[in-house]
Structure formats: structure tokens, C-alpha cells
Amino acid sequence: MLSGKFQSLNAKNTSGEDYLSPSRLLRWYISFFQKDRLRIATGVLLTLLQSVALVPVPLILRRIIDTYIPGRNTHAILAACAIAAGLYLLHAMLAFSGRSLTLLCTKRVTENLRALLCMQLQQMSLRFYDRERASELHARVVIDTERIDVMGNAIVVHGVSSAIMFFIASGVLSWVNFQLFLMTIALLPLFYTAHRILKPRMREVNRLFRDGMEGMSSKVNDLLQSIRLVKSFAREAHEQKRAERQFRTVTRSALAMTILDSFYNNLMGFLTNSTTIAIYATGGLLITRGRMTVGDLIAFTGIIGFLISPINILMGMVTMVYAGLASLKPVHRLLTLDDPLEKYKGKRIVTQLNGAVAFEHVSFVYDTTGKKALCDINVSVRTGETIALVGESGAGKTTFSNLIMGFYFPTEGRVLIDDMDIRELNLRTLRECIGVVSQENVLLNTSIIDNLRYGRMDATKEEVIAAARAANALEFIEETPEGFDAVVGDRGVRLSGGQRQRLAIARALLKNPQILILDEATSSLDSESEAKIQEALERLKANRTCFIIAHRLSTVISADRILVFKGGSIVESGKHAELLGKGGEYTRLCQRQFPSAQKESA
Ligand SMILES: Nc1ncnc2c1ncn2[C@@H]1O[C@H](COP(=O)(O)OP(=O)(O)OP(=O)(O)O)[C@@H](O)[C@H]1O
Numbered sequence: 001m002l003s004g005k006f007q008s009l010n011a012k013n014t015s016g017e018d019y020l021s022p023s024r025l026l027r028w029y030i031s032f033f034q035k036d037r038l039r040i041a042t043g044v045l046l047t048l049l050q051s052v053a054l055v056p057v058p059l060i061l062r063r064i065i066d067t068y069i070p071g072r073n074t075h076a077i078l079a080a081c082a083i084a085a086g087l088y089l090l091h092a093m094l095a096f097s098g099r100s101l102t103l104l105c106t107k108r109v110t111e112n113l114r115a116l117l118c119m120q121l122q123q124m125s126l127r128f129y130d131r132e133r134a135s136e137l138h139a140r141v142v143i144d145t146e147r148i149d150v151m152g153n154a155i156v157v158h159g160v161s162s163a164i165m166f167f168i169a170s171g172v173l174s175w176v177n178f179q180l181f182l183m184t185i186a187l188l189p190l191f192y193t194a195h196r197i198l199k200p201r202m203r204e205v206n207r208l209f210r211d212g213m214e215g216m217s218s219k220v221n222d223l224l225q226s227i228r229l230v231k232s233f234a235r236e237a238h239e240q241k242r243a244e245r246q247f248r249t250v251t252r253s254a255l256a257m258t259i260l261d262s263f264y265n266n267l268m269g270f271l272t273n274s275t276t277i278a279i280y281a282t283g284g285l286l287i288t289r290g291r292m293t294v295g296d297l298i299a300f301t302g303i304i305g306f307l308i309s310p311i312n313i314l315m316g317m318v319t320m321v322y323a324g325l326a327s328l329k330p331v332h333r334l335l336t337l338d339d340p341l342e343k344y345k346g347k348r349i350v351t352q353l354n355g356a357v358a359f360e361h362v363s364f365v366y367d368t369t370g371k372k373a374l375c376d377i378n379v380s381v382r383t384g385e386t387i388a389l390v391g392e393s394g395a396g397k398t399t400f401s402n403l404i405m406g407f408y409f410p411t412e413g414r415v416l417i418d419d420m421d422i423r424e425l426n427l428r429t430l431r432e433c434i435g436v437v438s439q440e441n442v443l444l445n446t447s448i449i450d451n452l453r454y455g456r457m458d459a460t461k462e463e464v465i466a467a468a469r470a471a472n473a474l475e476f477i478e479e480t481p482e483g484f485d486a487v488v489g490d491r492g493v494r495l496s497g498g499q500r501q502r503l504a505i506a507r508a509l510l511k512n513p514q515i516l517i518l519d520e521a522t523s524s525l526d527s528e529s530e531a532k533i534q535e536a537l538e539r540l541k542a543n544r545t546c547f548i549i550a551h552r553l554s555t556v557i558s559a560d561r562i563l564v565f566k567g568g569s570i571v572e573s574g575k576h577a578e579l580l581g582k583g584g585e586y587t588r589l590c591q592r593q594f595p596s597a598q599k600e601s602a
């Protein structure tokens with residue numbers, strides 16, 4: 001059901017711009033309620049009935065005052081009071097069920113929106129993430145949806161029923177006393193004027209507060225993400241100052257917002273009370289002239305609330321709707337964004353690869369920076385070959401491997417996997433066949449076994465253990481009391497670098513990919529752990545095509561072929577000894593990276 005909805009939302013929107021008017025935006029949002037329309041209609045009806053149920057109460061009071069009290073009819077007084085109490089009970093029950101029902105619907109829509117956003121974010125390509133800020137995307141899913149929810153509630157719960165209530169109350173009031181009704185209506189522009197003057201300012205401080213909250217959230221998030229950096233540079237005081245500045249901004253805008261809000265509410269309260277007084281004054285005059293009864297006046301003042309509170313609600317709604325629309329816009333933009341890469345549903349499902357990879361005249365430009373990172377690359381790699389990628393920092397090694405994964409498509413030329421253009425392949429299934437062990441060895445904050453099973457979700461415990469053993473990870477896993485159930489902490493913080501690496505290797509072993517991309521760790525480990533990792537890597541490399549971004553001499557020496565990158569081009573390729581003989585770029589690299597290289601290989 002999610003995906004169905006999702007498809008229908010895919011407007012042509014590749015630039016990220018949208019020109020939807022607020023009313024179309026709202027219609028788009030309301031379309032989410034389609035499935036729940038019966039529930040919503042019932043909820044709105046119940047909410048309306050809840051208000052309507054109270055309308056007779058002032059009329060009953062009128063009857064008591066005008067008829068039963070003068071007639072000293074105690075039975076009738078008690079019976080009327082009992083009816084009024086019954087109406088209050090009915091009101092409470094209707095209010096509760098109406099509220100629950102509409103809340104259920106709006107919350108469901110919000111959940112649906114969040115799921116769609118999350119799915120969309122996961123489908124976006126790395127090109128998208130090169131452009132966007134993570135904290136803003138975070139806000140889309142967490143904060144914006146909440147504001148849309150508030151707006152949805154306001155419209156669904158209060159908007160519709162308040163508007164209808166206003167007309168019902170007008171009808172009843174004009175029936176009770178038409179002159180008094182006209183006088184009351186004449187006062188309404190006062191409310192409107194106060195609203196017109198104050199609301200723009202309230203919207204502005206509201207926006208400031210929102211921005212402040214978002215800034216605060218991303219500041220705290222940043223701080224927690226980089227806590228190790230902060231501590232190691234001893235920059236706590238500096239960070240504290242920056243955080244406090246942000247907190248102060250939030251406090252200021254929150255105060256401004258609350259004070260203005262309170263001023264507005266009190267002003268509205270004052271106007272409401274003044275209206276009541278004006279009604280008493282006019283009503284009093286009308287009573288003395290015999291044009292109205294005391295009961296009429298009491299009924300009128302009782303019902304006037306049903307006229308004024310919908311007005312207040314509707315005026316209050318304007319802010320919520322504005323805030324909601326402001327949030328709806330970027331959410332809609334994100335959901336209708338057509339990301340040509342990841343959405344690219346190449347038809348060919350990949351189930352089994354041989355692992356041959358070829359680059360044909362491949363050039364690649366990062367569109368964020370316009371930087372040409374690869375330049376006319378031509379390489380053909382046979383199944384089972386081990387290729388070492390070397391080159392200075394920024395030479396294009398990671399970019400090269402990203403193109404194999406289909407994270408980006410070449411700007412020019414073709415990348416072929418088993419002689420199939422990568423553009424024709426279903427990228428998700430392609431990636432099922434490619435394993436990556438990166439330098440960072442990202443782990444999820446969950447148990448070791450779940451982290452390993454990320455490689456293959458349906459792996460049995462025995463298979464997981466076998467993979468851990470092959471990756472030389474079993475020993476340290478079994479040393480901890482919780483074993484495979486030990487939770488590794490954020491990004492695997494509770495493990496050592498070498499342990500993280502061995503888990504990443506075990507994870508790749510479980511996946512058993514035909515193509516392996518390996519970014520060797522640059523950080524030096526102690527020789528024992530280094531040897532264990534080396535051994536694990538040898539097992540991992542067997543029987544597959546491997547691309548290794550090499551930082552170790554042993555890797556380059558044992559590789560079937562070395563590709564030497566420089567400024568986005570492959571300037572040399574061949575075996576270690578061959579390349580050393582040329583005395584070119586590779587020799588210079590070796591002299592810098594592995595000073596002992598010549599001696600060893602000689
Ligand atoms: N996401 C990106 N957006 C824009 N430019 C990028 C991006 N990633 C890399 N680049 C640029 O592309 C060039 C090649 O980068 P790449 O990451 O491929 O280098 P590398 O050879 O892997 O370097 P290193 O050895 O330091 O990891 C660099 O100049 C870099 O600045």
C-alpha cells in the first residue's frame with residue numbers, strides 16, 4: 001500500500017523545485033486521508049454533534065427561568081436539570097469518541113508520511129546526499145511531519161466542525177433574539193482587526209522559534225556525533241559557548257512567542273468578555289422595554305460561546321495551517337523528488353555474477369563541485385582477478401569503486417559487469433552481489449550477531465559462527481560474557497579498530513559476494529592483530545574478483561594487477577616488479593609509501 005501511494009506521488013520533479021500552490025499542497029495532503037474517509041467523516045460528525053449536544057442546554061435554562069420557576073414547578077425543574085446533565089454526559093462521550101477517531105486517522109497519516117519519507121531517503125542516490133544536509137533531512141522526518149500532524153488535526157478536528165458550529169449558533173441566536181444577534185455580529189470585526197494586526201507578528205516569532213529549535217537540535221546532534229573530536233582537542237569550553245548561544249536564541253524566541261501568544265489570548269478573552277457585557281447591557285435594555293425575557297438573555301449568553309469559540313478556533317488555526325504548510329512544502333518536495341539514479345529501475349535482476357568488470361572510456365564529474373574525478377578510464381578485469389588500486393589522495397580510487405557499486409553513473413562511457421551495462425541492471429540486486437569492507441567499518445548499534453547477519457539476513461547461527469571463525473573474530477567474541485549478543489555501541493565504539501575490521505570481514509564473508517571492494521585500513525595495528533586480519537582477508541579474497549585500495553606493500557605485491565591512479569586517470573598498470581622497473585609514478589609512490597619496497601622486491 002505504501003509503495004502504491006508512493007508511485008502516485010512521483011510527479012516529474014528532478015530539479016527539486018515545486019510550484020504547488022497552498023491549496024494544491026493541502027489537497028495533496030488531504031488525499032492521504034482517502035483510505036480513512038469514512039472514519040474521518042464519522043469523527044467530524046461526532047465532533048460536530050458534541051458541540052450541538054450542548055446547544056439545547058441554555059434553551060433549557062431559559063425554560064426553567066421563564067416558565068418553571070415562576071410556575072413553581074419543582075418536578076419540571078428537576079426533570080429539565082436531569083436532561084441538561086444527560087446532554088453534558090452525551091457531550092463528553094461524543095467528544096471522546098470523535099477525538100479518538102480523528103486522532104487515529106491523522107496519526108496514521110503522519111506515520112504513513114514518515115514511512116514514505118524514510119523509504120524515499122533510502123532510495124535517494126549518493127548524489128542527493130552530496131547535496132543535502134543531514135540535519136535538514138532529519139528535520140523533515142521528525143519535526144516537519146509533527147507540524148503537519150498538528151495542522152491535520154486542526155483542520156480535521158476543529159476546522160470543519162467549527163465552521164458548521166458557527167452557522168448553527170448564528171441560526172439559534174437569531175432565533176432567540178434577532179436584535180441582540182445583530183448587535184453581536186456588529187462587534188465581530190473587532191476580533192478580526194486584532195487578529196489581523198497581531199497574527200503576522202506571531203507568525204514571524206513562530207518562525208524564529210522553529211528555526212531556533214532546528215538549530216539547537218542540529219547543534220546538540222553535531223556535538224554528540226563529534227564528542228571524541230571535541231574531547232581530544234579539549235574544545236569543551238568552546239563548544240559549550242556555542243551551544244549556550246544557541247540555547248539563548250531559542251529562549252529569546254520562545255519567550256517572544258509565548259508572551260505574544262499570551263497577549264493575543266488575553267486580548268481575545270477581553271474582547272469576548274466585553275462582548276458578553278455589551279450583550280448584558282443591550283439585553284437589559286431590551287428586557288426593561290419588554291422586548292425580551294430574562295430567560296432569553298441567559299440562553300443568549302449561554303449560546304454566544306458557540307459562536308465565538310469557533311471564531312477563535314478558526315483564527316487560531318491560521319497559524320497552525322501556516323506552520324503546517326511551511327512544513328508540507330519541503331516534505332512534498334522531498335517525496336516527489338525524482339532521483340534519476342537510484343530510482344533507475346534497471347530491468348535486469350542480477351542473481352549470480354561471474355565478476356568480470358570493465359570500464360569503457362569512463363569519465364566522471366561530481367555535479368556538486370563540477371570536479372572531474374575520473375578521466376577516460378579503460379580497464380577490463382577478469383573473473384577472480386585481484387586488482388590493487390594505488391595513487392595519491394584524491395586521485396580517484398574511491399570514486400572508481402563507487403562506480404562499480406552503481407552509487408554514481410559515469411558521466412561519459414560505460415561500466416560493464418559481466419558484459420552488462422550497469423545502467424541496465426537492477427541496482428539493488430547488483431549490490432547484493434558486491435561486498436564492501438571499508439576503512440571505517442561501519443557497524444550498527446546492535447548485537448554482534450545482528451551486525452554480522454547484515455551480510456545475509458537469513459544466515460543460520462552456525463554459518464555466522466563459521467564466518468566469524470574464518471575472519472579470526474570468534475576468539476574475541478567468545479571472550480565477552482554476552483558473546484554474539486554483545487551490543488557494539490554507536491558505530492561499534494565498544495570494540496577496537498582491529499575487532500571492528502574483523503567483524504566487517506566476517507560480514508562480507510557471510511554475504512559471499514562475487515565482487516569484493518576492499519579499502520585497506522591505513523591505521524597501523526599491532527603486528528599480531530595485523531597478522532590475524534591479513535589472514536582473514538586472504539580467506540575473504542579467495543575465489544572472487546577483488547578491488548583493493550591498497551595501503552600495504554604485501555597487498556600490492558600479491559595483486560594480479562596494480563592500477564596506478566593520478567589526477568583521475570590510470571597512468572600505469574601492471575605487476576609490482578614490472579611497474580617498479582619503469583621508474584615512473586608507481587616507483588615514486590612506492591618510495592614514499594613503502595620505503596622498503598625496492599629492497600624487498602629486488
Ligand atoms: N562526494 C563528492 N563530491 C564532490 N567531489 C568529490 C566527492 N568525493 C570525492 N570528490 C573529489 O573527487 C576527487 C577524487 O576523490 P576520491 O575520493 O575518489 O579520491 P581517493 O583516490 O579515494 O583519495 P583517498 O586516497 O584520499 O581516499 C577528489 O578531488 C575529491 O575532492
Ligand SMILES: [Mg+2]
Pocket residue numbers: 397398399
Ligand atoms: Mg578514498
